[in-house]
Every structure is written in structure tokens, then in C-alpha cells.
Amino acid sequence: MAAILEMRGITKTFPGVRALSDVSFSVEAGEIHALVGENGAGKSTLMKVLSGVYPHGSYEGEIVFEGEERRFSGINDSEAVGIIIIHQELALVPLLSIAENVFLGNERARGGIIDWGATYAGTKALLETVGLSESPDTLVEDLGVGKQQLVEIAKALSKRVKLLILDEPTASLNERDSDALLELLLRFKAQGITSILISHKLNEIAKVADSITVLRDGTAVETLDCRGGPVSEDRIIKGMVGREMADRYPPRESRIGDLLLEVEGWSADHPLHTDRRVVKGITLNVRRGEIVGIAGLMGAGRTEFAMSLFGRSWGRNVTGKVRLAGREIDVSTVGRAVENGLAYVTEDRKTYGLxxxxxxxxxxxxxxxxxxxxxxxxxxxxxxxxxxxxxxxxxxxxxxxxxxxxxxxxxxxxxxxxxxxxxADPQVLILDEPTRGIDVGAKYEIYALMNRLAEEGRGLLVISSEMPELLGMCDRIYVMNEGSLVAEFPVAEASQEKIMNAIVRAGRR
Structure with a gap:
């Protein structure tokens, strides 16, 4: 099949850093082509060159799309020929409706006046295509992240997309929404739309990709053909990091000491709907040198618990006791929580962490x-x-x-x-989705850091939606469902099946 896109000899330099070095990259028409690599490998930079975010003249090399050399001076130029990029941070306006967002900058108008009939009819058709049943006049802020992602795709379709670029589209989605998005990509493929998928979730790539190009340190290492049979995750990882990673989790000899953190009867109500209790009487503990996990489905209340514990930064009517090394401590504000030895690494580093x-x-x-x-x-x-x-x-x-x-x-x-x-030298670190949106090489480094912190005698409380991560890193795992702890396992006795069974059984009560 003919190539719809060829990027030849792309080199992009920032002050003090060469982000891309002589990268050549080819995509066939109608395929789903995955682009993988460690953080900082140059994936997003390459796609920003392609989409005109970095205009012609700011890089070396050439772009050939549909057989013609293209010199995009901005994102409008690339969109005009059918190249649409959806960034990891969604570019939607929360207080505008779905219809207004879908056609923002691409308005349906007559004589300079917006044709609302055409706008709503066009939006309705596009929402049906992506599998959304919401009304076009629904505000975007009233949608979950998964549905917002689909609105972004509907917006791309409104621009007559030929090549759709998705940068970490499932990073913030739960498993069900992720599967729905991948199925949508396969439907687009059947309709002849070409896609480039950037993702750190190698299991998702294996489900849909026809080809995989691996970037490492700003260079294209190899392109793998998946149509002859599935490519193993270990094979992809070897290309990404330049070495075998037989063990995804660094070894650690646990040296668990005395009780460090004790939380007793911790409860919190929703900050706006105070008649709704979200965190319900949580009692748990973490010992010195111990890594303790909290497993649960999206919406189980894990983040709400962590934030309410860390200086009551979430929730109303927060009650319960916290002891550190046997002494009751004041965590009523973030400052007091920090002073008393707690730290919270948020799941949303861009909004709350930095x-x-x-x-x-x-x-x-x-x-x-x-x-x-x-x-x-x-x-x-x-x-x-x-x-x-x-x-x-x-x-x-x-x-x-x-x-x-x-x-x-x-x-x-x-x-x-x-x-x-x-x-800040904390005694207890609460890590909320510490490796979300991070490649396997960087994950390994963070896991090694977690092990070092435990070896220093600190306690770690880890919230993760990736059960293999909890099973690979933790000494003990609590299971949370609908605001309550419903099970506890030493890691030697835990498994994905046992954790899911605990959640399902709790949901039936």
C-alpha cells in the first residue's frame, strides 16, 4: 500500500537540546501506526513538526503528504489538508456546548452569521459516528473525560480528517472508555482514515496497531510490522530502552519496621453535595519501610480519600484521626500536613503538582x-x-x-x-497514580526511587489503577470500593482475580 505520509531527515533543536536527529518516518494509507518511545524520546515533538505547531523553517528535513512536499506555517495549514492532531491535554472550552466546541474555528455560517441549524445537525451526526448520545447543546464541563475525548475526535472529523494523530488518548481514561476509543479507531480504519497513535500502554497498541515505530533519544530506531503476527511487549521495550527488561519491577528486600502511619475512621463528604458521603470510615496503617497499595475501580474514592487526608484539600465535614509514629497529628491544612511529615504526589501533576x-x-x-x-x-x-x-x-x-x-x-x-x-523530607508519601502517562524506562526509575525511600524507613501509600504495578511493587494491598475498604491482602496472597472478586462482592452488598 502507498505511503500517505513520509517525514524525511527531520532534525529539531531547542536551546541546549537536540530533540530530533535525522528522523525518517513513513505511514501507509489506511493503517494505524503506533509511535512509541520513552519520555523525551521525541514522539510529541515529531508530531508537532508534522502538524505545523513547529512551523517550516524551525526544523530541518521535509514532509511529504499525499505525494506533495508540505511546508506548514501553522496548524491551520496542516488541518486544511486533513492532518488533525489531538493533544494529550484536551483543547475544549468547558463552558461552551458540544456543538460550539466541535465547530469552534470552523463555524457553519452564512453571510458571517452562524447557522445554528446546520451546526446542531452536523454535531448530531458526528456524535452518532463517535458513539455519543448526548445532546449537542450539553456543556462540555458536564461530560466525563472519556466523553470529552470523543468530542475532540468528533471535532477532528468535522474538519474532513485524512490523518488523525492521537497523543496519549487513553492516558486519563478508565479501561472501558479506553476499549471504546480503540474500537472507534478500528472503525475509522475500515472507513479509510489513517491514524498515528502515541501511547505508553503497550497492551493497547498490540490490539490495534498495524505498524510500530520506535523512537529513542530523538532517533528512529526501527519500525515493526504487526500484520504478520503480534509483537511482544518485551520486544517493543527492548527497542525503546535499548536493553532487555526481563523484570519490569526492580528487586527489593523488604525491611518492614514499626507502625508509622495510622488512619482511623476517616470520612469525608462531597464538597458541593454535602449529603453525599464519598469517603466512609477508612481505617488503615502503613509501617516503616513498607509500600502499601490501594486498589479499586475509577470512582471508588481513592483520590478523594488521599486528598482529604492531605490537609483536607478535598471534601467537607472531614472527620477521623491520624497518628504518625504513635502520636496524633494535625492534618487540617496542607501546611500542617507537610510540617507533620506527610507528602502527596497528585495524579494530576500539570494542574496540582507543578x-x-x-x-x-x-x-x-x-x-x-x-x-x-x-x-x-x-x-x-x-x-x-x-x-x-x-x-x-x-x-x-x-x-x-x-x-x-x-x-x-x-x-x-x-x-x-x-x-x-x-x-520536604516527609515520613509518609502518598503517591496517586505515580506512573500515569510515563514510559516503561521512566517507570522503572520511579519504582527504583520508591524502593530507596522504603529502604530509608519511610512509608509509601500508593494508589494505582494498574493492578500489575501494585502486585509488582507493594508489600500489602487494600481494596477500596464505593468509598470503603472492602479487603486487605499481603502481596504474596494477592492476585488480580482476588482483587476484582473483592470489588464485585462488595458491589453486591
């Missing part, structure tokens, strides 16, 4: 400013030294500590969040 427009140094020291201040004034040299030390220790890939955090890959941003809390 100040994206500030540099690495500012973010690393943000949770413990007194550690870099004299007389209430920040000591710039001390801040520089601390940030440089953590950049080295956590292997944060950047041009330096004064690089803006927004320009880092997802894995390196997550390392900055971890560095911020490590500098």
Missing part, C-alpha cells in the same frame, strides 16, 4: 521554601544547589535547572514533582 510556567529550580523547592531561605528571603545560590542536586539524583533530563517545567516530557515532570516532595 507551576508549569516556572523553572525546575522553583518547583523543586516550592514545598520547603524555608530550606532555601535566609531571614525570609530566598537564597538563589542555595536554591540552585538543591535543584541541581535533585536533578542529578533523579536523572531529570533537561538543559539545566532554569529550564521551564512546561517544556519537559511527562516522565521528567513527574520526577520534578517527586523531587519537590523529597526536599
Amino acid at each position: 507551576v508549569l510556567e516556572r523553572d525546575i529550580a522553583t518547583n523543586v523547592t516550592l514545598a520547603h521554601l524555608s530550606g532555601v531561605a535566609k531571614g525570609g528571603i530566598i537564597d538563589d545560590m542555595r536554591e540552585l544547589a538543591v535543584a541541581t542536586d535533585y536533578r542529578s539524583r533523579l536523572r531529570i533530563r533537561s538543559a539545566g535547572v532554569h529550564q521551564d517545567t512546561v517544556t519537559l516530557s511527562g516522565g521528567n515532570q513527574q520526577k520534578v514533582v517527586l523531587a519537590k516532595w523529597l526536599f
